[in-house]
Amino acid sequence: MANSYPVIIAGAGPVGCHLALYLASRDVPVLLLEKEPDLPVDLRASTFHPPSLEMIADLGFGVIEDMLAQGLVADRYQYRDRRTNEVANFDMSLIAGDTRYPFRLQLEQYEFTRLVVDRLAKLSCAEVRFGSEVTGFEQSAEGVTVNVHSSAGTQLISGGFLVSTEGARSTIRKQAGIDYLGFTYDEKFLVVSTSFPFEDVFDDLSWVNYVSDPDEWCVILRTEKLWRVLIPTTPETAADEARLLSDEFIQERLHHLWNKDGDYEIGHRTLYNVNQRVAETYFTGRVILAGDACHINNPLGGMGMNGGLHDANNLGAKLVRIVQNGEAHQPLLEQYNRQRRDLAVHFVQEHTIANKKLMEARDIDTQKARQKMLMETSTDPVKAREFLLERAMINCVRESEAVA
Ligand SMILES: Cc1cc2nc3c(=O)[nH]c(=O)nc-3n(C[C@H](O)[C@H](O)[C@H](O)COP(=O)(O)OP(=O)(O)OC[C@H]3O[C@@H](n4cnc5c(N)ncnc54)[C@H](O)[C@@H]3O)c2cc1C
Numbered sequence: 001m002a003n004s005y006p007v008i009i010a011g012a013g014p015v016g017c018h019l020a021l022y023l024a025s026r027d028v029p030v031l032l033l034e035k036e037p038d039l040p041v042d043l044r045a046s047t048f049h050p051p052s053l054e055m056i057a058d059l060g061f062g063v064i065e066d067m068l069a070q071g072l073v074a075d076r077y078q079y080r081d082r083r084t085n086e087v088a089n090f091d092m093s094l095i096a097g098d099t100r101y102p103f104r105l106q107l108e109q110y111e112f113t114r115l116v117v118d119r120l121a122k123l124s125c126a127e128v129r130f131g132s133e134v135t136g137f138e139q140s141a142e143g144v145t146v147n148v149h150s151s152a153g154t155q156l157i158s159g160g161f162l163v164s165t166e167g168a169r170s171t172i173r174k175q176a177g178i179d180y181l182g183f184t185y186d187e188k189f190l191v192v193s194t195s196f197p198f199e200d201v202f203d204d205l206s207w208v209n210y211v212s213d214p215d216e217w218c219v220i221l222r223t224e225k226l227w228r229v230l231i232p233t234t235p236e237t238a239a240d241e242a243r244l245l246s247d248e249f250i251q252e253r254l255h256h257l258w259n260k261d262g263d264y265e266i267g268h269r270t271l272y273n274v275n276q277r278v279a280e281t282y283f284t285g286r287v288i289l290a291g292d293a294c295h296i297n298n299p300l301g302g303m304g305m306n307g308g309l310h311d312a313n314n315l316g317a318k319l320v321r322i323v324q325n326g327e328a329h330q331p332l333l334e335q336y337n338r339q340r341r342d343l344a345v346h347f348v349q350e351h352t353i354a355n356k357k358l359m360e361a362r363d364i365d366t367q368k369a370r371q372k373m374l375m376e377t378s379t380d381p382v383k384a385r386e387f388l389l390e391r392a393m394i395n396c397v398r399e400s401e402a403v404a
Contacts, residue, residue, distance in 0.1 A: 004157075004158045004159060005029055005030060005031040005157070005158075005159045005160070006028055006030070006159065006160040006161065006319075006323045007023055007028060007029075007030045007031075007159065007160060007161050007163060007319055007323065008030075008031045008033065008144065008146050008157060008159040008161070008162050008163070009030060009031070009032045009033065009162075009163045009165055010033050010134040010146075010162065010163070010164050010165065010166050010171075010172060011033075011034065011035075011164065011165040011166035011167060011291075011293070012032055012033075012034035012039060012113060012117065012128065012130075012165075013040070013109075013113065013165060013291065014045065014109045014112055014113055014291070014305050014308065014309060015165040015290050015291030015292070015293075015305070015308035015309060015311065015312050016032055016034075016163070016165030016166075016290075016312075017032070017112070017113045017117060017120070018055070018059070018116065018308075018309050018312040018313070018316075019163060019165060019290065019312035019315060019316050020032040020116070020120055020126055020128070021059050021061070021063070021116050021119060021120060021126070022059060022312060022313060022316030022320075023126075023316055023319060023320065024120060024123045024126035025059055025060060025061070025123070026316075026320045026324070027125055027324070028125065028319065028320055028323050028324065029125040029126075030125065030126050030127070031127050031129070031157065031159070032120065032126065032127070032128045032129070033129050033132040033133070033134055033146075033148060034128070034129070034130050034131075034132065035131070035132065035133035035134075036130065036131070037130050037131045038130060039110060039113050039114060039117060040110065041110045042110065042270070043108075043191050043193060043228065043268050043270050044109055044299075044305070045108075045109040045299075045302065045304065045305035045306075046106055046107065046108055046109070046221055046223045046228065046302075047074075047104045047105070047106060047208065047221070047302035047306070048067070048071070048104065048105040048112075048306065049104060049303075049306045049392050049393045050095070050099040050100075050101045050102060050103070050104075050393075050394060051099070051306070051310065051392070051393055051394055051397040052305075052306045052309045052310065052393075053067075053100075053101035053105055054099065054100055054101060055309060055310070055313045056112075056309070057100070057101075061119040062119075063112075063115050063116060063119060066115050067105060067107055067111070067112065067115065068105065070107055070111055070224055071105040071106055071107030071111075071224050072106040072207050072222060072223070072224050073103045073105060073106075074092075074103055074104040074105070074106050074206060074207035074208045074222075075091070075092050075093060075102070075103040076089055076090055076091045076092055076206045077089075077090050077092075077104065077206050077207070077208035077209065077210075078090070078205070078206045078208070078209045078210070079209075079210045079211075079212070079371070079374045079378075080202075080209055080210070080211045080212070081212050081367065081371040082211060082212065082213040082214070083212075083213070083214050083364075083367065084371065086371050086375055087203075087204070088371065088374035088375045088377070088378040089204075089206070089378055090378050090384060090387065090388060090391075091378075091384070092104070092388060092392070094381055094384050094385040094388055095385060095388045095389060095392060095394065098385075098389060098394055099392070099394060104207075104208060104302070104392070106207050106208070106221065106222060106223050106224060107223065107224055108223055108224070108225070109305055111224070129148075129150070131150050131151055132148050132149070132150045133148065133149045133150070134146055134147065134148055134149075134162075134164075134166070134171060134172060135147045135148070135149045135154070135171065136171075136175055137162055137172060137175065137287065139162070139285050139286050139287055141285075143158055143159060143160050143161075143286060144158070144159050144161065144162040144286050144287065145157070145158050145159075146158075146159060146162055160286065160322075160323065161286045161287075161288060161319065161322075161329070162286065162287045162288070163287075163288045163290060163315070164287070164288070164289050164290070164293045165290050165291045165293055165308075165312070166293050167291070167292045167293060168180075168275065168277075168292045168293070168296045170289065170292075170293035172287060172289070172293070173279060173289055173293055173294070176284050176287050177284075178279050178280055178281055178284065178289070179279070179280045180277045180278075180279055180280075181277060181278055181279070181280055182275065182276045182277030182278060182296075182349070183275070183276055184273055184274065184275045184276075184277075185235075185273075185274040185275070185276075185298070186235030186238060187232055187233050187234055187235045187238050187274065188233050188238050188241075188244065188271050188272060189230055189231070189232055189233070189271070189272045189274055189298075189299070190230070190231045190232075190233055190244055190245075190250070190253070190270075190271050190272075191228060191229070191230050191231075191269070191270050191271075191272065192228070192229050192231065192253075192266060192267075192268070192269050193223075193225075193226040193228045193229075193266070193267035193268045193269075194226060194227055194228075194229070194254065194264050194265055194266055194267060195226055195227070195265050195267065196227060196254075196258075196260065196264050196265065197227075198220060198222075198227050198258065199222075201258050201260070202258070205220075207222040208221050208222075209221070210300070210359060211257075212359060212370065212371070214362070214364070214367070215256070216231070216232070216253070216256060217359045217360055218230060218231050218232070218253075218257060219300065219359075220257075225267075226267050229253075229254065229257065230299065231253050232360065233271075241271055244271055245269055245271055247263075247266070250264075251263055251264060272299075274298045274299075274356075275296045275297070275298075276296070276297050276298065276352065276353060277295065277296050277297075278294065278295045278341065278344045278345050278349060279293070279294035279295065279341070281337060281341070282294050282311075282333075282336060282340060282341050283333045283336065283337060286329065288315065288333060288336070290308060290311040290312055290315055290340075291305070291307075291308030291311060291312070292304060292308060294311075294341070294344070295307060295308075295341075295344040295348065295349075297348055297349060297352040297353075298352050298353070298355070298356050299352075300352055300355040300356050300359060301351060301352055301355050301391060303351065303352055303393060306393055307343075307344060307348050310340070310393070310396075310397055310400070311336075311340050314336060314339055314340055314400070315336055315340075318332040318333065318335070318336055335403075335404070338403050338404075339400045339401070339403045340400065343396055343399065343400045343403075347395075347396040347399070348396070351390070351391075358370055
C-alpha cells in the first residue's frame with residue numbers, strides 16, 4: 001500500500017475499529033493507528049444495544065456470529081429497590097417487532113475490537129499499525145499530513161481525511177482547538193469484578209440490574225466472564241484513590257450489597273472519572289471526531305460506546321460517498337455534525353444525567369416515586385415498549401437518521 005490513504009483513523013478502540021471495518025468492507029483503503037503495542041484490555045463497555053448489534057451484523061465477516069457465540073444475551077433487565085424488595089422487570093421481547101436483536105448483548109468491548117482487528121488483518125485495503133501514536137497533523141484544502149510516532153521514529157503520513165477515535169483525551173481534538181464542553185462530576189465510579197455467583201443469592205436476577213438502596217445505589221452486570229459491580233463514591237472521598245481501591249473498602253461495599261461469609265474474590269478493580277461532555281463541533285475541514293473523542297457521558301444506561309458505534313456507521317457511509325463517488329465533503333460532514341452532535345447533546349446527555357440523578361436520589365419519597373413509576377411502566381406493555389425503545393437507543397438512531 002502506498003504511503004497515502006484516503007482515510008487515516010487514530011485509535012483502535014471500538015469506534016475506530018468499527019469505522020475501519022466499515023470502510024475496508026466497502027473497498028475504501030484505510031490506515032488504523034493505535035498508540036498501544038496491542039489492543040487495550042480494560043473494564044469499560046460491556047453492553048451492546050440492539051441498533052449497534054444490527055450495524056455490526058451489517059458489517060458482515062461473521063463478527064456478529066462470533067459475538068453472539070461469546071456474549072451473554074440479556075433479554076430482560078431490572079430495577080431493584082432494596083428497601084421494598086420490589087423488582088421492575090423489563091422484558092425486551094416487547095421490542096421484537098422493532099429490531100432484529102431484541103436484547104442487550106453482554107460482552108467486553110475488547111472482545112469486539114479483537115474480533116474486528118482479526119478481520120482487518122485479512123483485508124487488503126486495511127492496514128493496522130500498533131505502537132503508532134498520532135502526535136500532530138496539518139491540513140490543507142486537499143488533504144491531511146499526520147505525524148506518527150513509533151519505535152522507528154516519527155513519520156509523516158499523508159491522507160485525505162483524519163478521523164480521531166482516540167477517546168476522551170484526543171490529542172487531535174485539542175490540537176484542532178475544538179472545545180470539549182460540559183463538566184466532570186466531583187465523585188468517581190468504582191468498578192469491581194468478582195466470580196461470586198450473585199444469581200444464587202438474589203431471586204430471579206437478570207444479567208443487568210440497577211439497584212437502589214437507602215444508603216448506596218449500584219449497578220450489577222454480568223459479562224460473559226464475571227459479575228461486575230459499579231459503585232459510586234462520594235465527592236469527599238474522591239481524592240483518596242488508595243483507599244477507594246483498597247481491599248478493605250471494596251470488601252465493605254460488596255458485603256453491603258450481599259453479606260456473605262468470608263471475603264469476596266476480586267478480579268479487576270478500576271476507578272473512573274465521570275464526565276458529561278460534547279465537543280463544540282465534530283469536524284473542522286478534513287479532520288473529524290467520533291466516539292469518546294467528541295462525546296462522553298456517565299456509564300448508566302450504556303450509551304457511550306454504543307453512541308460511538310452509531311457515529312462510526314453514520315460517518316462511514318458519508319466517507320464512502322466522498323471517497324468513492326467524489327461527493328463534496330463539506331456538506332456531508334456538516335450533516336454528520338447535525339445528525340450526531342445534536343443527538344449527543346439532546347438525547348444521550350439528557351438521558352444519562354437523568355439516569356444518574358434517579359439512581360442517586362436518597363430521600364425516601366423520590367425513591368418511592370421512582371420505583372412506582374418503574375413498576376407501572378414495566379407492567380404496562382405499551383409503556384414498557386416505549387421505555388425500551390428509548391433506553392435501547394432505537395428511537396435516537398431513528399431520529400438521527402431523519403435529520404436532513
Ligand atoms: C466503567 C465504564 C463502563 C462503561 N460501560 C459502557 C457500556 O456498557 N456501554 C457503552 O456503550 N459504553 C460504556 N462505557 C463507555 C465506553 O467504554 C466508551 O464510550 C468507549 O470505550 C469509547 O470508545 P472509543 O473507541 O471512542 O474510545 P476508546 O475506547 O477510549 O479508544 C481509544 C483508543 O485510541 C487510542 N489512542 C488514544 N490516543 C491515540 C493517539 N494519539 N494515536 C493513536 N491511538 C491513540 C487508545 O489507546 C485507545 O485504544 C463505559 C465506560 C466506563 C468508564
